[in-house]
Amino acid sequence: MSERVAEYLAGQRDAILDRLCTLIRFPSVSTDPAFAEGMRGAREFLLGRLRSIGLTEVRLLEAPGGQPAIFGAWTGAGPDRPTIMIYGHYDVQPADPLPLWHSPPFEPTIRDGRLYGRGASDVKGSTTVAVEAVAGFLAVEGGCPVNVKLFLEGEEEVGSPSLPALVKAHRELLAADAMLSADGGGAAGKQPALNIGCRGICALQFSLRTAAKDAHSGKVGGAMRNALHEIARLVASLHDEQGRVTVEGFHDGIPPLSNALRMEAASLPFDEAAWYAEFGATPFGDPAYSVRENTTMRPTVEVNGMWGGYTGDGGKTVTPAEAHAKLTMRLVPGQEPEAAQTAVKAHLERHAPPGVALEFHGRPGGTRAFTLAADHPLRAAAAAVLAREKGGRPAVTRLGGTVPITTLFQETLGIDSLMFGLASPDEDAHAPNEFFRLSSLEEGLRLWPMILTELGTMRAADFRTRG
Amino acid sequence: MSERVAEYLAGQRDAILDRLCTLIRFPSVSTDPAFAEGMRGAREFLLGRLRSIGLTEVRLLEAPGGQPAIFGAWTGAGPDRPTIMIYGHYDVQPADPLPLWHSPPFEPTIRDGRLYGRGASDVKGSTTVAVEAVAGFLAVEGGCPVNVKLFLEGEEEVGSPSLPALVKAHRELLAADAMLSADGGGAAGKQPALNIGCRGICALQFSLRTAAKDAHSGKVGGAMRNALHEIARLVASLHDEQGRVTVEGFHDGIPPLSNALRMEAASLPFDEAAWYAEFGATPFGDPAYSVRENTTMRPTVEVNGMWGGYTGDGGKTVTPAEAHAKLTMRLVPGQEPEAAQTAVKAHLERHAPPGVALEFHGRPGGTRAFTLAADHPLRAAAAAVLAREKGGRPAVTRLGGTVPITTLFQETLGIDSLMFGLASPDEDAHAPNEFFRLSSLEEGLRLWPMILTELGTMRAADFRTRG
Structure with missing residues (x-):
């Protein structure tokens, strides 16, 4: 079932890239009130797209004093199938310092197989992949393997200050069995990794x-x-x-860093010298820990x-x-x-x-670190998909950054998250000349149909009995 | 002779205040190229005024790559009388932070006997007094008690980077016996002081x-x-x-601070607690020294x-x-x-x-500290004037700030300077809401005729035999 959808999406690749470029053109900088128009533009564009693909419900969830979130649902898979919340965000970091950009940050530009633009990697690229994967199922199969709830927030880059109130106010609407995040993760590329936690x-x-x-x-x-x-x-x-x-x-x-965690940190090959060279920097940090430990576990x-x-x-x-x-x-x-x-x-x-x-x-908000338990069905599904697509067993990693919604959804809705984004760590998110690899876009349009299909082989009960 | 001139100037007080306001309206911020127009406006206004008062020569002295200085001369007192260089500057500090100003920095505003505006105290007010004192002599007496060379520079607030070259290029034109500065000094107010040095x-x-x-x-x-x-x-x-x-x-x-200097520092009453209270700050600095020592001798x-x-x-x-x-x-x-x-x-x-x-x-330039010798005729003249106007013997002080030209003129032209400005230390120079007391303007229009008259009782030889 996922093959047909992936084939369809591959055929739609140029149209999808077009839509991603349109989305990047809206300067949706959530931290600066001067960009309110850009926020509104990105929001309305996504609302329009969701309204056109055949979801059962599409609406804005308003956050008093904050940025509205976009919500969309398709619940035709039936009560035995799990309900999967799909998370993304439409806001981006400020683009300054502007003089360092080689092309305007809000004018998406393709060079050498890379799509340059603020938000291309973080996270309009992966958000687009997730939305289009759902659209693909609805277009080709008339339905998804799982029940889907799309949740695209507008405050991720400012620490999601009003999101807790919003999620509490819509607890019923947002009820789900698990959450799959387009933000975070490293599903694309030669060294796929299962991203199971974040700071x-x-x-x-x-x-x-x-x-x-x-x-x-x-x-x-x-x-x-x-x-x-x-x-x-x-x-x-x-x-x-x-x-x-x-x-x-x-x-x-x-707690002191356990041997198990230190082994996990060492499981994915990591060239520290190359990492520093990429940033034009020299080694630094607590010498008791490796770079990966210092950037994800400390x-x-x-x-x-x-x-x-x-x-x-x-x-x-x-x-x-x-x-x-x-x-x-x-x-x-x-x-x-x-x-x-x-x-x-x-x-x-x-x-x-x-x-x-x-x-x-006051900078309200704040988010605990998040970890996905080792026996969670999301881990099994993602590992199976990555093994099938890439061969071998994916390494397990953690994100040094923060996806506030993972913690919030765990604490408020009782659902766990897996980060399954397509961004690569070298794509200069939050820095000038941010880009997203076109190959990651294409790979995402194969991987997301696969993982939704894999999750559709599970029963809702598999998630609910866990705890 | 000075009485008649002072009387005349008192009668011209409103017209003089008008001209000072016009001068302040030109935003002559020398540090920022965006204010080139304001620099030009202030320069042309002063040139026009000098050209109208009957000087023997008025011209611009161009500094390659820098701000031109304004030069004016009246040499009718004859070779036996001293030639006094009168110094002022027409550039000002930047006005930011703008939101803290109670009235626009370049729209002079009178409140409670104070003229608010950027440059009012530092040093368009005292510069205006000096120019108008010369104008008064020429209008009332048809001549000055001394030969006069006016030198109004445009780079004081950026450390006078191109001034050394300019002074060297015009050594002959600028030849004088001594320099009287409208910048620095504390001639006005109840506690007049002879300002004989600067850092x-x-x-x-x-x-x-x-x-x-x-x-x-x-x-x-x-x-x-x-x-x-x-x-x-x-x-x-x-x-x-x-x-x-x-x-x-x-x-x-x-050298270690001598007892003589420590006594000098203590000669003017100084309420340290009140000084800190005025700034809304608490005591600070090397405890081995008094506040006056820390701010002028360290x-x-x-x-x-x-x-x-x-x-x-x-x-x-x-x-x-x-x-x-x-x-x-x-x-x-x-x-x-x-x-x-x-x-x-x-x-x-x-x-x-x-x-x-x-x-x-690179921030070129740099200026040594300056001291006026104890036996210099300028000191005697200023002390006599202040004693006559205010009674008692004026205290001797030093300026914590810098008047680069004092050092430059000593090193390049061999002439010493006395700072005889009318600004008071509480007038928020370099800060928002800078102001100049109207009473200081009025006092200056009495004191400057007096000191020019006093210097006119001296012979040029009194200055030349010293050094």
Whole structure:
């Protein structure tokens, strides 16, 4: 059944690529209100597509004060078949620094088999594959092997602040047996991997004030605290020279890394030297762990942006009175987002000398790390599909990034997720010149029909009896 | 003779204030090429005014690649009278952060006896006073008590990079016996002070790179250097916790602070608690020195601006590969600008770990600290004027800031300077809501005729035999 669908989708490849390009042209940057029009455009385009493929229900789920999510359902497989939630997101990261792009970020451009554009890899490419796989079944077979609920959110790139309320409000509508995510995962390429976990995240922004106003550095220099010197001291206090987080209490709750996990981390060949060379960087990080362990099984405190004083052309002899920093923390199993945020806040407050006032800005939300249990049917289905398509047994990996919905759906709806996206780690997601491989698009249009077919061989009860 | 002129100027007060407002309306921000039109406007307005008051010569002195200076001369006092160079500048600091201004920075606004506007205090107000004092003599007396050379530069706020070449090229034209500066000094107000020195300055900008490109903090976080963490460590290494500069070799050449200088620093009453309260700040700085000593007799290394990563609305989960900082160093007698800059560069390079690349951006120029000798006729003239106008003996102070021209004129033309400006230290120069007191304008229009008259009682030979 999946072969016919895959054949159909291969024939539709150019039309599908066209639709993906249209989607990328909408600058759906969720973090910046200036891009509201781009968000609306991406949303309406996807709604239109879903309405045209024969789903039983298509609607927007509104999040008060947040970005609406797109919902679509097809429930014709019957109650014995599992209901699979398919997850993607239509929002993207900001495109700056713009001057570093070789082609405009919102004008998709194909070069050397790669589709360049903001969001191509993260995650409009894989989202398109998932939607088109469902469309393919409905077009060719008149139905899907499983019941399907599509859920495409618009806040993934800002940490999904209003998603918990939205999911709770639509608990019935979103009920499912498992979730298959188009975000995360590494199903495409020569070294397919089963992505069974991701780090959590929480965020913190703070402003630091040393005086009521900026002053002339000639007049006050030598007897007045400089906000930039003070924020430098505070940020420097967060890590030791090898990058180990030195925040007291931050690691609370994290069990020691087990031998099983260290073996899992080593199961997929990984060339550390090549990895650093790709980024033009040199080895760094806690020497007690491998790169893969440091980037997927250990937590971080990361300053994503910092600024203060005069940053324009030329110079300005000012002693700045305020400085600002944006931080995110990546979390591993055992850590609570709120506790991690509190630990960093407390560290900053403890290290701020008298005369330095800190103000923390609310960044609501926060997501625990997620792990898919070893005996979950999703793992078996994906392993079978990858083995059939690529041969061999797929390696098991974790994502260093965060897919907040995996944790949220586990906690709120009681369903587990498998990341089955087609993006490759070298596609410069979140950076200039983001791209998506056309070969991954084509591969996705084979793999997604296969995994939906595989899941259709299982019974709904296989998922429900687990726990 | 000065009384008649002062009376005349008092009668012209509203017209003079009008001209000052016109001058402030030109946004003459020298550091930013976007304000070239404002620079040109201020220049042409001043040229027009000088051309209308009866000087013997008025012209622009062009600086290749820099901002032209305005020159005007009146040499009718004869060779026995001293020739006094009068210095001012027509450029101003940038006005940002704009949102903090209560009225637009380039729309002069009077509130409570204060004229608000960028440049009102630094130093269009005092420059206007100096020009109008000369105009007053020419209008009322048909001549000045001394020969006058007006020199109004356009690069003071960027450290006068092309001024040395310009002064050297016009050595003959600029020949004078002494210089009276409208910039610096504290001639106005209840506690007049003789400002007999200023700190020097040099600048340094650097960029720091940890990788060839920004990366997704989820993918690389924990195993990749973060440029913001690294710049924080470097900046934090420049000072100890009490703000003492920890840069090796930076203090080379500075003699220990003598008892005479410490007594000088203590000669003007100074309420440290009130000073900090005015800035909304708490005491800080090397505890071995008083605030006045730390801000006028000790050197600084100051970060004026620092930035990197994502600084827009919301968040972006990026591990930044580059970060930037702008620094200026305030220098005291004994320090060489180039040596101080070299010491800071060497410190940064020594403290940058492997994998962190630094790039320094040229900020040419640099100015030694300046001191006016105790037996200089300028000191006697100013002391006599202030004693007559205010009673008592004026305190002797130094400026924590820098008036590059004082050092330059001493080194290039062999003439010494006295700062005789009317700005007060609380007028928020270089900060939002800069203002100039109308009472200082009025006082200046009395004091400048007096000091020109006093200098006119001296012979040119009194200046020439000194040195």
